[in-house]
Amino acid sequence: MNNSITSNIIRFIVLLLVQVIICNNINFLGYINPYVYVIFILLFPVNNNRLLFLILAFNLGLLVDMFLDSGGVHAGASICLAYARPLFLKYAFGTMYDHQNLKFGHTDIGALIMYVSGCVIFHHLIVYYLEIFNISQIILLLKKALFSSIFTVILCLLLILLFKTRK
Amino acid sequence: MQQIFNFVIRNKTLLLFLLLFGIALSLTIQSHSYHKSQFINSANSLTGGVYGTVNSIGQYFDLKEQNLILVEENVILREQLLNSSGRNQSIAIDSSFNDQRFEIISAEVYKNSYNSPNNYLTINRGKRDSIQQDFGVITSKGIIGIIDNTSNKFSTILSILSKKSRINAKLKSSNQNGSLTWNTTSPYFAQLEDVSKFSKVKIGDTIVTGGQSAIFPKGIGIGKIESFTTDSTGDTYTIEVRLFNNMTTLQHVYIIINNNSEELKTLENLNDE
Numbered sequence: 001m002n003n004s005i006t007s008n009i010i011r012f013i014v015l016l017l018v019q020v021i022i023c024n025n026i027n028f029l030g031y032i033n034p035y036v037y038v039i040f041i042l043l044f045p046v047n048n049n050r051l052l053f054l055i056l057a058f059n060l061g062l063l064v065d066m067f068l069d070s071g072g073v074h075a076g077a078s079i080c081l082a083y084a085r086p087l088f089l090k091y092a093f094g095t096m097y098d099h100q101n102l103k104f105g106h107t108d109i110g111a112l113i114m115y116v117s118g119c120v121i122f123h124h125l126i127v128y129y130l131e132i133f134n135i136s137q138i139i140l141l142l143k144k145a146l147f148s149s150i151f152t153v154i155l156c157l158l159l160i161l162l163f164k165t166r167k
Numbered sequence: 168m169q170q171i172f173n174f175v176i177r178n179k180t181l182l183l184f185l186l187l188f189g190i191a192l193s194l195t196i197q198s199h200s201y202h203k204s205q206f207i208n209s210a211n212s213l214t215g216g217v218y219g220t221v222n223s224i225g226q227y228f229d230l231k232e233q234n235l236i237l238v239e240e241n242v243i244l245r246e247q248l249l250n251s252s253g254r255n256q257s258i259a260i261d262s263s264f265n266d267q268r269f270e271i272i273s274a275e276v277y278k279n280s281y282n283s284p285n286n287y288l289t290i291n292r293g294k295r296d297s298i299q300q301d302f303g304v305i306t307s308k309g310i311i312g313i314i315d316n317t318s319n320k321f322s323t324i325l326s327i328l329s330k331k332s333r334i335n336a337k338l339k340s341s342n343q344n345g346s347l348t349w350n351t352t353s354p355y356f357a358q359l360e361d362v363s364k365f366s367k368v369k370i371g372d373t374i375v376t377g378g379q380s381a382i383f384p385k386g387i388g389i390g391k392i393e394s395f396t397t398d399s400t401g402d403t404y405t406i407e408v409r410l411f412n413n414m415t416t417l418q419h420v421y422i423i424i425n426n427n428s429e430e431l432k433t434l435e436n437l438n439d440e
Binding site for chain 2: 017020021024027030031033050051054055058061062065066067068069070071072073075076079080083130131132133
């Protein structure tokens, strides 16, 4: 239990720093940046307190916003993802989630890919919708969301698999 | 009463979600409205400290490029100095008008962004260096933006690469005025709108600041005309401007302090009333 709290605190700080120091300066093809801080929201323990989870996700988003001067864009997207996460968990892992014994360390890779890509696309659509804030530019919005989602999904999967606890 | 409490306890997750999402949404809407400083901004000691540490490492990687920029600027200044020295001697200097109208403070860019609809830069000067909102920021080549938020040690700049920014500019050759905006597509181009159809616009002409506001002095470079189209109404030109500055690699900038700005502002306020 104690171990899980420490690892989540470390993950929060490290992901925030990686996001603002490295990932925001990639600017692949001019505008594509991955938002890897969503890993914190993806990997937060399932059985834990949901209120705490919402508050932590909001604070993480707000800190990213503070570094990027983007108003409340990332806070809004993070809180939506944190609230909607059970839907994605159920969709991707099915019975394992119903039995409340889901550990991200040993799930099969197909389900994990489904889960990560679903969550990331949902998160990025909200980020770019709030950032552009203009429905007439829907094509630009979808283009940006799609390309940076692909980038984020690949990077998130690599990072999750790299730092997986081996049993 | 009991039922209300029960309702709150039963739906506490949903209510917390709605509350936090409401806060995030209001911050977002605030950041999209013109001329309102952001509540959540990167001019504070936490973000400034982190960006400062990163910058102190990162600045070594482009020392060569920055040196070249400095030498280029020195060449221009030297030329101006040599060419003006003969002329100045004949003018009698009246000591009662000797106070400077503009002062310049140098600053270092800690954070730069150019890929969102509203871009901000963070620099390492703040209130204690007497930086205030609405000061203009330039480099040796051209304009960068306007100071937005300030804290004690840091400030944020609203870049010209922003949907919110509108800067008075003119064609250098014919003094026709227009306003500089950005259509969010490329960090190398900005748009000059509302240029009268009667002006002679030529590809390659220089665009400079117009000097109609207290923020920028007259005649600071902005860019060159790349192409131009007639507006949908047919009365004005919209000019595509290739910026002199490479907005993606900024390191050293200058902040312009206009000592007359207070006086100008009070005068303008008097006129409005």
